[in-house]
Amino acid sequence: MIRFENINKTYPGIQPLHVLKGIDMNIDQGEFVSIMGASGSGKSTMLNILGILDDYDTGNYYLNGTLIKDLTEKRAAEYRNKMIGFIFQSFNLINFKNALENVALPLYYQGLSRKKRQIKSMEYLDMMGLKDWWHHFPNELSGGQKQRIAIARALIANPKVILADEPTGALDSVTTEEVMQVLSEVNATGITMIIVTHEKSVADKTNRIIHLKDGIIEFDSPNNHEIPGI
Amino acid sequence: MRFLEFDTLTEILLTMRENKLRTFLTGFAVAWGIFMLIILLGSGNGLKNGVTANFNDRASNTMMLWGGRTTMPYKGLKAYRRIKLTNELIPYLKNHFTEIDKISGQVDRSSTISFGTENGIYQIYGVQPDYQIISNMTFATGNGRFLNDRDMEMDRKVIVLSKKVAKSLFKDVNPVGKWIKMDGLTFQVIGVDMKTSNNNEAKCYIPMKTAQKLYTLGNQVHNINISVRGLSTKEENDAFGQKMREALGRELIIHPEDLNTIGLWNQASNYVQTMGIFSTIDLFVMFIGICTLIAGIVGVGNIMVITVKERTREFGIRKALGATPGSILTSILLESIVITSLFGYLGMMFGIGILELINMVINSSQKAAADGERTISIFMNPTVDLNNRCNCHHHTDPCRPDCRIHTGPKGCTNQTDRGHARRITKTHQYVRSR
Numbered sequence: 001m002i003r004f005e006n007i008n009k010t011y012p013g014i015q016p017l018h019v020l021k022g023i024d025m026n027i028d029q030g031e032f033v034s035i036m037g038a039s040g041s042g043k044s045t046m047l048n049i050l051g052i053l054d055d056y057d058t059g060n061y062y063l064n065g066t067l068i069k070d071l072t073e074k075r076a077a078e079y080r081n082k083m084i085g086f087i088f089q090s091f092n093l094i095n096f097k098n099a100l101e102n103v104a105l106p107l108y109y110q111g112l113s114r115k116k117r118q119i120k121s122m123e124y125l126d127m128m129g130l131k132d133w134w135h136h137f138p139n140e141l142s143g144g145q146k147q148r149i150a151i152a153r154a155l156i157a158n159p160k161v162i163l164a165d166e167p168t169g170a171l172d173s174v175t176t177e178e179v180m181q182v183l184s185e186v187n188a189t190g191i192t193m194i195i196v197t198h199e200k201s202v203a204d205k206t207n208r209i210i211h212l213k214d215g216i217i218e219f220d221s222p223n224n225h226e227i228p229g230i
Numbered sequence: 231m232r233f234l235e236f237d238t239l240t241e242i243l244l245t246m247r248e249n250k251l252r253t254f255l256t257g258f259a260v261a262w263g264i265f266m267l268i269i270l271l272g273s274g275n276g277l278k279n280g281v282t283a284n285f286n287d288r289a290s291n292t293m294m295l296w297g298g299r300t301t302m303p304y305k306g307l308k309a310y311r312r313i314k315l316t317n318e319l320i321p322y323l324k325n326h327f328t329e330i331d332k333i334s335g336q337v338d339r340s341s342t343i344s345f346g347t348e349n350g351i352y353q354i355y356g357v358q359p360d361y362q363i364i365s366n367m368t369f370a371t372g373n374g375r376f377l378n379d380r381d382m383e384m385d386r387k388v389i390v391l392s393k394k395v396a397k398s399l400f401k402d403v404n405p406v407g408k409w410i411k412m413d414g415l416t417f418q419v420i421g422v423d424m425k426t427s428n429n430n431e432a433k434c435y436i437p438m439k440t441a442q443k444l445y446t447l448g449n450q451v452h453n454i455n456i457s458v459r460g461l462s463t464k465e466e467n468d469a470f471g472q473k474m475r476e477a478l479g480r481e482l483i484i485h486p487e488d489l490n491t492i493g494l495w496n497q498a499s500n501y502v503q504t505m506g507i508f509s510t511i512d513l514f515v516m517f518i519g520i521c522t523l524i525a526g527i528v529g530v531g532n533i534m535v536i537t538v539k540e541r542t543r544e545f546g547i548r549k550a551l552g553a554t555p556g557s558i559l560t561s562i563l564l565e566s567i568v569i570t571s572l573f574g575y576l577g578m579m580f581g582i583g584i585l586e587l588i589n590m591v592i593n594s595s596q597k598a599a600a601d602g603e604r605t606i607s608i609f610m611n612p613t614v615d616l617n618n619r620c621n622c623h624h625h626t627d628p629c630r631p632d633c634r635i636h637t638g639p640k641g642c643t644n645q646t647d648r649g650h651a652r653r654i655t656k657t658h659q660y661v662r663s664r
Contacts, residue, residue, distance in 0.1 A: 053550065073555045081552020092547045096248040108237060109552040157552070 002027040007059035019045045021215040032187045034195045034203040037212035052076045085154030089166035091146040093138040100134040106157040124152040144175035164195045261577030263526040268581025274515040278508045290501040295454045296493040304485035317449040331459040332360035335451035345399040345410045356441020374406040374421030389417040390435040396422045467499035
């Protein structure tokens with residue numbers, strides 16, 4: 001499903017920053033993976049490359065068998081739209097659009113008609129238990145609700161992979177529990193789930209933990225193993 | 231194209247609603263710019279038309295010559311000699327200068343004219359047929375004709391009246407063909423010049439030789455009117471005027487340094503100069519207009535930069551959800567296009583509205599002035615003539631019926647469009663075609 005072959009990434013500058021130093025990684029369809037690491041370890045860069053939001057310098061990245069390399073912006077947008085769902089720490093909902101419109105946005109970029117968009121969005125809101133909240137704007141919703149709307153938005157285009165960047169970072173422990181529950185339910189439907197986090201409790205909910213340190217994979221282990229040093 | 235569809239517009243309206251103040255300020259800047267531009271252009275045109283209209287009672291390419299008194303003795307002739315222009319000088323000039331297009335002598339005196347119980351004292355001009363072209367006269371069907379060569383040859387006692395004379399003597403009767411009395415002689419009215427402008431208020435025209443006999447002037451003419459051709463600059467016009475003076479000076483034995491004896495009114499030169507001023511004003515208006523537009527572009531550009539900066543995060547989200555760079559670019563551009571065209575149009579409408587309002591006010595005051603036959607000095611006011619621009623386009627001004635005249639006295643089509651330099655070339659064409 002996802003294959004990294006010796007991925008290297010350097011941010012240019014007066015002192016070039018070598019962030020990813022030859023990452024090799026394989027993630028299969030339906031896996032529930034967390035990527036951990038201290039800040040500066042390269043996990044955000046890795047997520048950006050995974051989400052085709054950023055380029056890499058050398059190596060190969062295959063997504064669903066396709067080599068993701070030197071894509072035009074348009075192709076990249078298409079892949080993001082069809083293959084990848086994003087969930088962010090700060091939800092990243094659009095403030096002047098209500099819940100329904102936010103969920104429907106990926107479908108807008110797929111060119112679906114307004115009517116179809118609304119029906120499908122309502123379906124996904126219902127799935128997240130937020131059907132009655134469809135007309136509310138993000139600032140009228142709680143953190144958990146916002147994140148569930150974001151999840152609905154990530155799911156609506158039927159992606160192969162969901163990339164979650166600290167999805168529980170802005171949530172309290174009860175809501176965190178709730179959101180993780182939703183995410184593992186989503187994973188159970190066969191969607192590959194990759195969560196970037198530095199919370200051990202969150203990582204513990206996943207089935208595989210990849211630990212990054214200074215641009216290389218320090219540990220890559222199935223869960224239930226104690227990870228030293230954390 | 232999908233991005234031009236309803237959804238894209240809804241997206242744009244949403245973001246515009248989200249930033250009401252910014253949208254309004256951008257829009258206001260654009261609307262104000264366009265408004266000022268319209269007012270500026272309108273006023274420039276109005277001023278130009280106003281001044282141009284003042285040249286209208288004569289074709290703009292005319293000159294007038296008259297005799298004065300010498301100040302120097304020359305070739306045995308004493309100083310302070312009175313110089314008289316004579317009939318013979320007219321063909322002399324015409325034959326010497328190819329630049330002369332039309333030429334007419336002129337004698338004038340005021341006389342009492344009576345018709346029935348009505349009478350009045352009017353300025354009588356003895357002129358030649360070319361005078362019609364020189365003084366820009368046209369005759370609509372039913373208004374008769376101007377003097378012609380047969381009238382001259384036969385010393386006919388015929389008269390052409392101006393609109394004002396016709397109105398005060400004949401009221402609502404058509405004067406053409408009627409007989410009037412002047413200085414004890416009977417004249418037949420052959421035409422009415424319907425033109426209304428300041429200088430031809432109460433004039434009547436009779437054949438020059440008839441007038442010379444009537445006033446016992448012998449072969450003396452008071453003025454010689456000419457229209458010139460092929461002179462496009464003030465310098466050329468001035469030089470030609472001087473050349474004519476020199477020729478007349480030789481003919482009339484005037485000291486070469488005393489040529490000011492021959493009076494010369496060079497309308498052509500004045501006209502060319504005035505038009506020069508107006509082309510400068512045009513240039514200036516254009517310059518300010520371009521500056522306004524650049525200011526507008528910079529303003530809108532700045533606001534777009536701010537928009538993009540403010541919305542970077544939102545664009546990031548959209549890109550993550552599959553927005554192509556093109557779709558984002560389209561939405562920003564469309565937003566600014568929608569704002570500029572909407573508010574630009576509003577500004578334009580408002581500007582045009584103001585101009586039309588001014589036009590309306592002026593029109594009604596003109597109408598009042600024309601109805602009462604009072605002095606019409608308001609015609610001279612340049613602001614008034616914002617009006618002319620519109621008149622000439624719509625042909626609806628009641629005080630300028632000549633705007634609607636299409637058929638000349640000899641059946642030639644001579645569409646007049648007063649107040650425009652275009653007219654001058656028309657006259658030229660007309661003159662040449664004869």
